[in-house]
Amino acid sequence: MNADPTRLLAREMAARLRTGETTARALAEAHLDAAERQNHALNAWLVIDRDGALRQADAADAVLAGARRDGPGALAALHPLLGIPVGLKDLISVEGGQCTAGSRILEGYRAPYDAHIVERLRDVGAVFLGKTNMDEFAMGSSNEYSAFGPVSNPWDLDTVPGGSSGGSAAAVAAHHVPLSLGTDTGGSIRQPASLCGIVGMKPTYGRVSRYGIVAFASSLDQIGPFARDARDAAALLHAVAGRDARDSTSAPVPVEDELLHLPESDDEAVAWLRGRRFGLPREYFVAGMDPDVERRIHESVAFLVDAGATVEDVSLPHTDYGLATYYIVAPAEASANLARYDGVRYGLSRRLEGGDFIADYLATRGEGFGAEVKRRVMLGTYALSAGYYDAFYVKAQKVRTLIKRDFDEVFASGIDALVAPTSASVAFRFGARMTDPVSMYLSDACTLPVNMAGLPGVSIPCGLSEGMPVGLQLIGPAWSELMLFRAARAFEGLTAAATWRNLEPAQLAEADDAAGPTPAERAAALAAAR
Ligand code: GLN
Numbered sequence: 358m359n360a361d362p363t364r365l366l367a368r369e370m371a372a373r374l375r376t377g378e379t380t381a382r383a384l385a386e387a388h389l390d391a392a393e394r395q396n397h398a399l400n401a402w403l404v405i406d407r408d409g410a411l412r413q414a415d416a417a418d419a420v421l422a423g424a425r426r427d428g429p430g431a432l433a434a435l436h437p438l439l440g441i442p443v444g445l446k447d448l449i450s451v452e453g454g455q456c457t458a459g460s461r462i463l464e465g466y467r468a469p470y471d472a473h474i475v476e477r478l479r480d481v482g483a484v485f486l487g488k489t490n491m492d493e494f495a496m497g498s499s500n501e502y503s504a505f506g507p508v509s510n511p512w513d514l515d516t517v518p519g520g521s522s523g524g525s526a527a528a529v530a531a532h533h534v535p536l537s538l539g540t541d542t543g544g545s546i547r548q549p550a551s552l553c554g555i556v557g558m559k560p561t562y563g564r565v566s567r568y569g570i571v572a573f574a575s576s577l578d579q580i581g582p583f584a585r586d587a588r589d590a591a592a593l594l595h596a597v598a599g600r601d602a603r604d605s606t607s608a609p610v611p612v613e614d615e616l617l618h619l620p621e622s623d624d625e626a627v628a629w630l631r632g633r634r635f636g637l638p639r640e641y642f643v644a645g646m647d648p649d650v651e652r653r654i655h656e657s658v659a660f661l662v663d664a665g666a667t668v669e670d671v672s673l674p675h676t677d678y679g680l681a682t683y684y685i686v687a688p689a690e691a692s693a694n695l696a697r698y699d700g701v702r703y704g705l706s707r708r709l710e711g712g713d714f715i716a717d718y719l720a721t722r723g724e725g726f727g728a729e730v731k732r733r734v735m736l737g738t739y740a741l742s743a744g745y746y747d748a749f750y751v752k753a754q755k756v757r758t759l760i761k762r763d764f765d766e767v768f769a770s771g772i773d774a775l776v777a778p779t780s781a782s783v784a785f786r787f788g789a790r791m792t793d794p795v796s797m798y799l800s801d802a803c804t805l806p807v808n809m810a811g812l813p814g815v816s817i818p819c820g821l822s823e824g825m826p827v828g829l830q831l832i833g834p835a836w837s838e839l840m841l842f843r844a845a846r847a848f849e850g851l852t853a854a855a856t857w858r859n860l861e862p863a864q865l866a867e868a869d870d871a872a873g874p875t876p877a878e879r880a881a882a883l884a885a886a887r
Contacts, residue, residue, distance in 0.1 A: 362387045367535040367589040371437045374421055381417035381440030385410045385484050388442040392486060392533040398868035400508050400876045401518075401527040403447045404455060404488040413484040414440060420482055437592050437617060439482035444528045444537035447488035448495060448571035449580075451475050458571040459493040459503040459521075462704040462725030472569025473604065474538065474580060474597040481596055486534050489524030493727045494695065495545055495573040497521045498800035501791055501880070502729045509876040510553060511862035512825055515883060516784040519549030519800075522583070526553040529583045530862050536584050536593045540570060542577045543683055544779075544804030547816035550583055551779035551828025554818045554862065556590045556845065557583045559804075561835045562811035563608035565594075566601030574690035575606075577683075577808045587817065587845035591616040594838060613839045620843075623850035630664040630847045633773050636671035641777040641803050649822035654778050657819045657829050660851045661776070671772060673763040678756045679806035680798060685740045685753035686809070691730075692737030698725060732794065761810040768834040774844055778803050779816040779828035787880035788887065803830060813838050817845045821857045 362370065362384055373379040389407050396402050417440035424431040445451065448458040450468035452475075457463045471479065478485070492502040500508045500523025510518040511531045518527040522539025526549035529537050539546045541559035550557025558581045565580040572578060582593035595616040600609040620626040637658060642651060658668045698704040700721030726734070740749040767775065780800060790797040807814040812832055819829035829848070833841045852858060867873065874882065 363391050363532040365535070366586060367441045367584065367592065368437060370441055370535065371439070374440050375432050375435070377425065381414040381421065381484060382411060384440060385414035385442055385486070388486055388534055391531070392528065394871070395531060395533070395868040397871050397875060398509060398514060398873055399511065399527055399531060400506050401490055401524040401531065401533065402444070402487050403457060403490050403505055403524070406454070406485065406487045410442065410484050410486050413482075417482045417484060436481035436596070438478065438536075438596050441483055441536060442486045442534045443478060443483045443593075444486055444489045444525055444534040445475070446491050446522050446525045446537070446539045448491065448540065449475060449538060450569035451485065451488075455488065456571065457505070458495070459491040459505065460725065460727070460730070461504045462698045462721070466703065468569070470569060473566035473601045475569065477597050483596070489522070489528055489537060491524055492521035493730050494571065494691065495521040495540055495542055496691070496729050496733055498544065498548055498797055499785070499790060500524065501787065502727060504727055507787060507876040507880050509868070509879065510784045511865040511868060512554065513784065514864045514867060514876070515879050516786050516825070517552070519552035519780070519784065521545040523549050525583050526550055526555060526557065529553070529555050529585060531865055531868065535589060536582065538580060538593070538597070539583055540573070540578055540580050541804075541808065542573050542687060543808050544801035546581045546583065547779050547804050547814055547828065547830060548801060550816040551830075552784040552826065554826030555583055555585050556587055556815065556817050557581065558590055558594060558815040558838065558841070559807065559813060560594060560598065560838050561813045563606050564598050564610070564813070564836070564838065566604040566607040568601055568603040572694040574687040575694065576690060577687060579808070587842050587849055588619045590815075591619055591842040610836050615839055616842065619846045623853050626843075626846045626850035627664050629843050630661060630666045633666040633844070634771055635661060635666055635668045636767050636772040636775045637668055638671050638673045638676065638775055638777055640673050640676035643781055643802055646778070646781040647783065647822065650778055650780070650782060650827050653820040653822060653827040654776070654829060657848070658776055660848070664847070664851055668776065669772070671767050671775070673767065673806070675756065675759045675763050676806055679760055679809055680802055682753040682756045682760070683805045683809060684736065684798060685749050686757065688733040688737030689740045689750050690737070692734045692741065695730070695734055698722065729794070757809050760806050764810045764812060764832075764834075773833070774837070774841060775832040777830045777832065779830040780804075783822050783825035783827060786883055787876070788884050807832055811835065813841055815841045815845055817848055818857070819848070819852070820855070824863055
């Protein structure tokens, strides 16, 4: 056995906590040490809360000790996340803590209450290690739009981890935590999961309460888990999912306990595939796609077929409009959601100078928001303005219905789930897409239709391309998270012996170098060489 506890999966940690082989404090310390040691090189964390984490860990150890006294029944009844370190994207409110959403405009702001998902995780005794870096207001696909600097991908420190939940993905890939949470409005969980070689799920819209989460685009945002395998991700989803009266869009759909009992044996997991019908949407193999990524996806499909599933070519004809309509709907909603950062209610609290309210407002937003956020607010305000509302916003919502209908028809024809690339390329170098916003927007061409339709999607590792991780995306009908995790678990079973499984991220060891360049310095060096 590897003696380093950070190399364990969450459920392996849970088992060791129960036998007394380790303690929540020892787990927290090992993970905190790794995060503190490597954050100079990775910048995945905006806050590493050693004191808070150790306090929570001690509380978890007290619960474990009590259960041990009460006997095996009490131990078995403990929640699987008790004492397990978790990372939270820095747009999730934790009472009394910072919540910057990656923006200068929220610097100094303290969250007045816990988000619903934070309450849930506290109830089960998870240990919060800290807050993770992200693109400003979750707008971006590379984490380069964070006001607090870029994040390095542990597989290649000169490349991006994806975004907007880049810190959460990099932290799990780097073994700083076994689990983290992110949000996905157009791909921000699945795309960084793909680029970092881990599992990331965007659940069905309404599956997880958004109460206490900084809003980007309210009709698209969903919270979801990152983990190093399907079972760990399913356990985290199970802990946070379900109806919450404080988010009127959170649905009273039961959360299946089977999420905690995905098959342990690879054979049993793979057997589930027999007779399943998968669809391969031809529109997701976009022009300009990295041919090696495409090869990995087709190999994955062949594995599924070998295991007794059928994979059929299907068409989602309105896919092409996904990007254009997303970039009307998302900025429109963002422009409304971000109106509250006005220097009065939120944002760079400064004193009204000479009572000039407008000047103060302009200065707050002018200095507080980054360029990408301003671009979105302008796009959104334009799309919602009186003369253009029908032509742009209403039209985009109609096309959104067509996008949703494409998926409905495919699933109605008996297809269980769709198999597709998550991202058309592997992780790209810092700066590669920074000068052309549209090239950055194209990063999510394969993920954002799923948000437009409100469906669940999961990205799972399916191999490497020139040493960098490739993600396979599985998309299902609404509320089919359990089925998607069964499929993901089956794929893990199929590829359990593959050489790329359980590899350490190639350049993670280099992140130990506290004298080496930071991600921002790497990005600057690459820009200078360009
Ligand atoms: N990259 C997309 C955007 O910038 C999606 C971001 C997200 O899912 N939060 O809007």
